[in-house]
Amino acid sequence: MITIFGAYNYPPIVDGIVRHHRALWAAEESGLQYKVHWMDAAKAEHREMPNRGINPFGKIPSLQDGDFKLFESGAIVNYLFEKAGKAPRDLEGRAKLAQWCYAALNTIEPLGTFEIFLWDTFWRERVGRDERRTEVVNQMRARMAELDGALGSKAYLLGDEFSAADVLMATVLTFARSEPTIYEQGPRVRAYLERCQARPGFQRAVAAQSGAPKIAA
Numbered sequence: 303m304i305t306i307f308g309a310y311n312y313p314p315i316v317d318g319i320v321r322h323h324r325a326l327w328a329a330e331e332s333g334l335q336y337k338v339h340w341m342d343a344a345k346a347e348h349r350e351m352p353n354r355g356i357n358p359f360g361k362i363p364s365l366q367d368g369d370f371k372l373f374e375s376g377a378i379v380n381y382l383f384e385k386a387g388k389a390p391r392d393l394e395g396r397a398k399l400a401q402w403c404y405a406a407l408n409t410i411e412p413l414g415t416f417e418i419f420l421w422d423t424f425w426r427e428r429v430g431r432d433e434r435r436t437e438v439v440n441q442m443r444a445r446m447a448e449l450d451g452a453l454g455s456k457a458y459l460l461g462d463e464f465s466a467a468d469v470l471m472a473t474v475l476t477f478a479r480s481e482p483t484i485y486e487q488g489p490r491v492r493a494y495l496e497r498c499q500a501r502p503g504f505q506r507a508v509a510a511q512s513g514a515p516k517i518a519a
């Protein structure tokens with residue numbers, strides 16, 4: 303049985319953004335059976351065993367499948383798609399998949415959508431916020447225009463087939479939900495994000511969060 307390690311009892315401001323959501327979404331899209339090992343974030347349970355035994359950084363998400371252990375959301379999402387037989391089998395197809403996974407996790411997320419998220423949540427009082435936030439928002443506007451051109455009329459990053467790269471790109475884009483102006487020159491990216499989030503697998507992943515233990519008021 304596949305176990306995904308995820309968290310509950312974190313600040314509401316990160317609802318729907320915590321990276322275990324990527325793993326839940328991929329698991330739902332895969333159709334594989336899985337369960338969730340929920341950890342209390344307020345008690346930092348994710349930094350202790352058993353999660354620490356899988357993820358040396360004590361981060362979320364992690365995955366265990368029998369004796370096999372895996373960390374990093376990008377690796378976990380790809381593992382689930384591959385295990386379900388929903389990944390390209392040819393060399394060039396796998397290379398294109400990797401290309402878009404790295405683009406999401408390397409070109410768009412850090413110093414990009416994730417930074418916008420930080421400026422609008424945990425870094426609101428930081429010195430130099432206005433200048434740097436403006437800079438990164440402008441960079442993301444340009445990046446979305448470029449991504450719009452690369453998407454063209456395709457439904458998903460690889461074409462007609464939804465892939466691990468779409469789980470990663472859509473969740474990475476969601477980090478910038480406080481700044482929808484990044485799509486001003488990228489209307490097809492906005493439509494792409496809505497298309498991804500309209501998938502039943504996405505909706506089931508959102509619902510899966512309600513399976514987490516309830517916090518006493």
Ligand SMILES: N[C@@H](CCC(=O)N[C@@H](CS)C(=O)NCC(=O)O)C(=O)O
Nearest residue numbers: 319320321360361362363374375376
């Ligand atoms: N690159 C890692 C980042 C993992 C990460 O930073 N996870 C955050 C949650 S979104 C976390 O575990 N934060 C809690 C902490 O650092 O204590 C991945 O994609 O899995």
